[in-house]
Amino acid sequence: MRLDTILRVCAKLFIPFIFVFGLYVQLHGDYGPGGGFQAGVIIAAGVFLYAIIYGLSAAQRAVPKGLVEFMVPMGVLIFAGTGIYSFVVDTNYLDYNNLAHGDAVEGQHWGIFLVEIGVLVTVASTMIAIFYAFAGRGRQ
Amino acid sequence: METVINMEALINMVLLTLLALITLGIIRVRNLFAVVVLTGAYSFLMASVMIVLDAVDVAMTEASVGAGISTVLALSALYLTKTEEAPPRYTAALPLFVVIGTGAVLIYGTYGLPHFGMADTPMNTGVGADYLARNYQETGVPNVVTSVLASYRGFDTLGETTVIFTAGIGVLLLLKRFRQEG
Structure with a gap:
C-alpha cells in the first residue's frame, strides 16, 4: 500500500486528529463519555493505521517495540502505585480522598486522573504489542 | 411523544x-x-x-x-x-441443537427480566441510586460512569487492567516462542 498516494495522504491527514481525539477522550472522560480504555484503543488504532499505510518498520521507528513492551506492565504499576500511594497518605487502598492534602474532591480528581492514565498506558501498549507480534511474523 | x-x-x-x-x-x-x-x-x-x-x-x-x-x-x-x-468434517446437527436449545432458554429467561427502563428495578433503586445521589458532592466529577469505574469501583477496574495486561503478555509469549522455533 506504500505507493497509493490517496491512502498515504488521507492517513497523514487523519492520524494527528486520531491521536488528538484519543487524548480528548482520555482527558475529557470526567465530563463526557470515554476514559482510559476507549482512549487507549483509539490511540492504538492510530498507530495501527500508520503501520498499515507506511509499513511495520516505519511504525516501529516511531513507536519502538521495546518501549511498547515496557509500557504494558507500567500502566498496571501506575494504577496499583496510585493505590499504594493512598496508603502513604493514611487512607485505604485506592481511596483517593487524601491524595490532595485533605481536600476530598480534589483528591478524587487526582486519583481518577492517575488511574485513567494507568488504564490508557496498559490498553494502548497491549494492543500495539499484540499487533506488532502478529504483523512481525510474516507468512510461513 | x-x-x-x-x-x-x-x-x-x-x-x-x-x-x-x-x-x-x-x-x-x-x-x-x-x-x-x-x-x-x-x-x-x-x-x-x-x-x-x-x-x-x-x-x-x-x-x-x-x-x-x-x-x-x-x-x-x-x-x-x-x-x-475448510469444509466442515462433521454434520451440524448436534451443534445446531445445542445452539437452538441455549437460545430458547435465554429467550425464556428474558421474560423474567424487568421491562426496559423501569425505575423500580434493583439496579436502579439500590447501589446505583446511591452513586447518583452521592457522586457530585464526593468526587465533583459530572460523569458518573467515570467516577464509578475509577473511584467507587477502583478495585474492579484494577482487575480489568490486570486482565488486559495478562492477556497481552500471554499473546506475546505464545507468538514469540513460535517465531523463535520456526
Missing part, C-alpha cells in the same frame, strides 16, 4: 434486522476475508444499537475495539493462514 417512540422502535427494528442478516452472512460465507469485513460491519451496527440504548461509552468501545482493532488483528492473523474456510 407517540411519534418519538415509534421512531425509536423503527430504528431498533432496522438495526436488529441488519444484525440478523449479517449474522446469517457470516455463517454462510466461506471466504474468511469477507467474514472479517462482515464482523466489522456487525460491530458498527452493534455500536449504533448501544447509542440507541444511551450507552455511549460502550458504543465507543464497540466501534473502536470491535470494528477497528479486532478487524485489523483478524486480518493480520488471516495473512498468516488460508483465506478460505
Whole structure:
C-alpha cells in the first residue's frame, strides 16, 4: 500500500486528529463519555493505521517495540502505585480522598486522573504489542 | 411523544434486522476475508444499537475495539493462514441443537427480566441510586460512569487492567516462542 498516494495522504491527514481525539477522550472522560480504555484503543488504532499505510518498520521507528513492551506492565504499576500511594497518605487502598492534602474532591480528581492514565498506558501498549507480534511474523 | 417512540422502535427494528442478516452472512460465507469485513460491519451496527440504548461509552468501545482493532488483528492473523474456510468434517446437527436449545432458554429467561427502563428495578433503586445521589458532592466529577469505574469501583477496574495486561503478555509469549522455533 506504500505507493497509493490517496491512502498515504488521507492517513497523514487523519492520524494527528486520531491521536488528538484519543487524548480528548482520555482527558475529557470526567465530563463526557470515554476514559482510559476507549482512549487507549483509539490511540492504538492510530498507530495501527500508520503501520498499515507506511509499513511495520516505519511504525516501529516511531513507536519502538521495546518501549511498547515496557509500557504494558507500567500502566498496571501506575494504577496499583496510585493505590499504594493512598496508603502513604493514611487512607485505604485506592481511596483517593487524601491524595490532595485533605481536600476530598480534589483528591478524587487526582486519583481518577492517575488511574485513567494507568488504564490508557496498559490498553494502548497491549494492543500495539499484540499487533506488532502478529504483523512481525510474516507468512510461513 | 407517540411519534418519538415509534421512531425509536423503527430504528431498533432496522438495526436488529441488519444484525440478523449479517449474522446469517457470516455463517454462510466461506471466504474468511469477507467474514472479517462482515464482523466489522456487525460491530458498527452493534455500536449504533448501544447509542440507541444511551450507552455511549460502550458504543465507543464497540466501534473502536470491535470494528477497528479486532478487524485489523483478524486480518493480520488471516495473512498468516488460508483465506478460505475448510469444509466442515462433521454434520451440524448436534451443534445446531445445542445452539437452538441455549437460545430458547435465554429467550425464556428474558421474560423474567424487568421491562426496559423501569425505575423500580434493583439496579436502579439500590447501589446505583446511591452513586447518583452521592457522586457530585464526593468526587465533583459530572460523569458518573467515570467516577464509578475509577473511584467507587477502583478495585474492579484494577482487575480489568490486570486482565488486559495478562492477556497481552500471554499473546506475546505464545507468538514469540513460535517465531523463535520456526
